[in-house]
Amino acid sequence: xxxxxxxxxxxxxxxxxxxxxxxxxxxxxxxxxxxxxxxxxxxxxxxxxxxxxxxxxxxxxxxxxxxxxxxxxxxxxxxxxxxxxxxxxxxxxxxxxxxxxxxxxxxxxxxxxxxxxxxxxxxxxxxxxxxxxxxxxxxxxxxxxxxxxxxxxxxxxxxxxxxxxxxxxxxxxxxxxxxxxxxxxxxxxxxxxxxxxxxxxxxxxxxxxxxxxxxxxxxxxxxxxxxxxxxxxxxxxxxxxxxxxxxxxxxxxxxxxxxxxxxxxxxxxxxxxxxxxxxxxxxxxxxxxxxxxxx
Amino acid sequence: xxxxxxxxxxxxxxxxxxxxxxxxxxxxxxxxxxxxxxxxxxxxxxxxxxxxxxxxxxxxxxxxxxxxxxxxxxxxxxxxxxxxxxxxxxxxxxxxxxxxxxxxxxxxxxxxxxxxxxxxxxxxxxxxxxxxxxxxxxxxxxxxxxxxxxxxxxxxxxxxxxxxxxxxxxxxxxxxxxxxxxxxxxxxxxxxxxxxxxxxxxxxxxxxxxxxxxxxxxxxxxxxxxxxxxxxxxxxxxxxxxxxxxxxxxxxxxxxxxxxxxxxxxxxxxxxxxxxxxxxxxxxxxxxxxxxxxxxxxxxxxxxxxxxxxx
Numbered sequence: 001x002x003x004x005x006x007x008x009x010x011x012x013x014x015x016x017x018x019x020x021x022x023x024x025x026x027x028x029x030x031x032x033x034x035x036x037x038x039x040x041x042x043x044x045x046x047x048x049x050x051x052x053x054x055x056x057x058x059x060x061x062x063x064x065x066x067x068x069x070x071x072x073x074x075x076x077x078x079x080x081x082x083x084x085x086x087x088x089x090x091x092x093x094x095x096x097x098x099x100x101x102x103x104x105x106x107x108x109x110x111x112x113x114x115x116x117x118x119x120x121x122x123x124x125x126x127x128x129x130x131x132x133x134x135x136x137x138x139x140x141x142x143x144x145x146x147x148x149x150x151x152x153x154x155x156x157x158x159x160x161x162x163x164x165x166x167x168x169x170x171x172x173x174x175x176x177x178x179x180x181x182x183x184x185x186x187x188x189x190x191x192x193x194x195x196x197x198x199x200x201x202x203x204x205x206x207x208x209x210x211x212x213x214x215x216x217x218x219x220x221x222x223x224x225x226x227x228x229x230x231x232x233x234x235x236x237x238x239x240x241x242x243x244x245x246x247x248x249x250x251x252x253x254x255x256x257x258x259x260x261x262x263x264x265x266x267x268x269x270x271x272x273x274x275x276x277x278x279x280x281x282x283x284x285x286x287x288x289x290x291x292x293x294x295x
Numbered sequence: 296x297x298x299x300x301x302x303x304x305x306x307x308x309x310x311x312x313x314x315x316x317x318x319x320x321x322x323x324x325x326x327x328x329x330x331x332x333x334x335x336x337x338x339x340x341x342x343x344x345x346x347x348x349x350x351x352x353x354x355x356x357x358x359x360x361x362x363x364x365x366x367x368x369x370x371x372x373x374x375x376x377x378x379x380x381x382x383x384x385x386x387x388x389x390x391x392x393x394x395x396x397x398x399x400x401x402x403x404x405x406x407x408x409x410x411x412x413x414x415x416x417x418x419x420x421x422x423x424x425x426x427x428x429x430x431x432x433x434x435x436x437x438x439x440x441x442x443x444x445x446x447x448x449x450x451x452x453x454x455x456x457x458x459x460x461x462x463x464x465x466x467x468x469x470x471x472x473x474x475x476x477x478x479x480x481x482x483x484x485x486x487x488x489x490x491x492x493x494x495x496x497x498x499x500x501x502x503x504x505x506x507x508x509x510x511x512x513x514x515x516x517x518x519x520x521x522x523x524x525x526x527x528x529x530x531x532x533x534x535x536x537x538x539x540x541x542x543x544x545x546x547x548x549x550x551x552x553x554x555x556x557x558x559x560x561x562x563x564x565x566x567x568x569x570x571x572x573x574x575x576x577x578x579x580x581x582x583x584x585x586x587x588x589x590x591x592x593x594x595x596x597x598x599x600x601x602x603x604x605x606x
Contacts (some may be wrong), residue, residue: 014508018404025398026417029476032432033420035442039435050440098325101318108312113322117329122533122587125336126579127559128566132353133336152328182317211425214541218567232427236434237545259435266431273423278416 040064040267044260063264066256072247073265075224076231080269083146083227084209091205092198094151099160100186117154127218134219145219146209146227156201163197164190199283203276210273228269235262343577349570356573363577372561380557380582383467384535391475392531396524398479399486400512415487418480430545433473434460460546463554470542470555489523490516525603533590536582558582 039047040063042056051057067073102113125133130149139145167190175185191198216230235244235258244265245258312319338353343363345356367373398418405411421429436442437459444456459465497515506514540559547555558578566575590605598604 010507014404015406018401021401022405022414025479026414029417029421029480032436032476033424036432036435048440050442050445053442094325094328097321098328101321101325104315104318106311107315107318107322108308109319109322113326116326120329120333122590123337123583124333125339126576126583127562128572128576128579129336129339129342131567132339132342132572133332149332152325152332154329157325182315182321186321207423211423211427213425213427214544217544229425229427232431233545236427236431237548262431263435266428270424270428274420277419277423281416281419 036263037267040260040263042260043255044257045255047260048257060255062255063260064268066245066248066261067264067268069249070244070247070261071249072223072231072244073228073268076226076228077268079143079225080210080227080229083143084206087147087150087209088202088206090147090151091153091156092202095153095156095201096160096191096194096198097186098152099157100164100190102157103161103164117157120154131218140219141222141225142219143225146212146215150205150208153205156204159201160194160197163194167193196283199280203280203283206276207273228265232262232265232269235265340576340580342573343580345573347573347576349572359573363574364581366574367578367581372556375553376556376558376561379554380536380559383470383539383557386467387471387474387539388531388535390471391478392528394475395479395482396486396520399483399490400516402483403487403490403516404508404512415480415484418483420480421477422481424477426541426545429473429477429542433469433546437469458550460548461550463551466546466551466554469546470539474539474542485523485527486520489520493519521601522603525597525601526605529590529593529597529605532593533586535589536586 035053038054038056039052041059041061042052043058043060044063046058101107102110102117104110107113124130134140134145134149139148171189171193172185175189180188211229213227213229213233216226217233220226220230244261245256248256248261342353342356344358344360345353346359346362347353347356402411402414405414424432438444439456439458443459444453447453448456457465459469493516497519498511501511501515537559539557540563543555543557543560544563547560559582562575562579562582565571565578594604
């Protein structure tokens, strides 16, 4: 007998195996991260012996205190926070503004503008010509190199534009009758009704800003202006970890090793993103879909 | 309407332009940015055909034609760089492209909505880690006293610890596996979205016809998301040559160089570190040309196969 609600044997087996497979994927995804967190919470010297898999063997916050007392790390963290906040606000505002203009169907020259932008999706200048431009613009060793060259993205513009075109024209017409010009329509009408897409692009660009290390590597010689990811890159890839320990003022460091300090820095660096993203999750799934329509 | 007569076309056009002066300013600010930050570097590409030195302007530099390209093709690194670039990209495409689709298909079969949500949330998480942090995780895992060596030693599979990142033989495997680990869940989002819009009627009909779970996946779900797969395939092919730079830069070192030297790394080394600006630009341009050819091929293949294309 086959009833609609009862699973057959094959179905049950399928569900079982599928669930096991999914749990395995979750474990493989989370465990490497857990391993780093646990080791960062273990006393540094003891941690060098290895063998810490599930829980800290000798629990210690020393590594984290080391991070917060390390002047180099804290400066870099400050740069990262500043560039992420300022960069994201400007990127979202500027890209949305241009997208709003491009989305207006009566815009004279609109087709040419969109063509000019579309070309940039497929062609670029590459590393060296871009570097030479930054040099000519005096953006080397300048904080603004993190902000201005990424203030706009044509890909994000497409996502914004798709969203703006869905907004009923009546909304703008009503504002126009009330005497609003295009600037105030954009700021007071369009931005407030576009929060889902603004949240999506903010998350994307915020993550980009937070995680980008390469800009710091090529354009920044001034160590006081390097972001935390560039700092970590120099530690991870170039093994300059001893310098890390040296930057901690005295009174600590007997148990902190360069390795344990590195792990704690990695955790501190990643924390903000891990906390923010579950809240923005419902937005970015939608945003990804809007972005994909363009194809 | 006060004025029913058609206006002369020119005045009409100017009046329209005047009426939209605010949005024109917004649009032109964007165009100015695009020209400065996208088109000026494109103009800068001409240094690939010139002998550019940092002390003179691009216009002053003498033309040398295809000399830098010739130098690259004749360079000892050429074969190695091409092998690494194409090898990593190709394997990544063959393994990395279908996995998110398979993951999405199976995740879709999870019945409990809350459980499904939880798995998704976990699977996106690594996407938000930077390659630098991931590089730190990997160096910790793959170290001589790292967990991988510990496990293999405990299982008696190896006699002494292996320095994975110092061995070229392991490099491609590390790059490809860690990339899949990082992006699997994230890449699956778009497929899951496409799957969720498949009509339930199709599944009901298939159930009545006696289709099992696998058959429904194969004959209903997969064909329904064919369009999405095609578009993402074209994008994956065109982007494949430049998608590993951040990752490889973190993980490469002098010992694994024979497996880690891809075009982007080579451009960075010859240009930024050795100051051979013209040569490095020529190598970068060569890569762009290959990427463009790949894009056109992928586009026409998917167009032939199932009538979807990017342009």
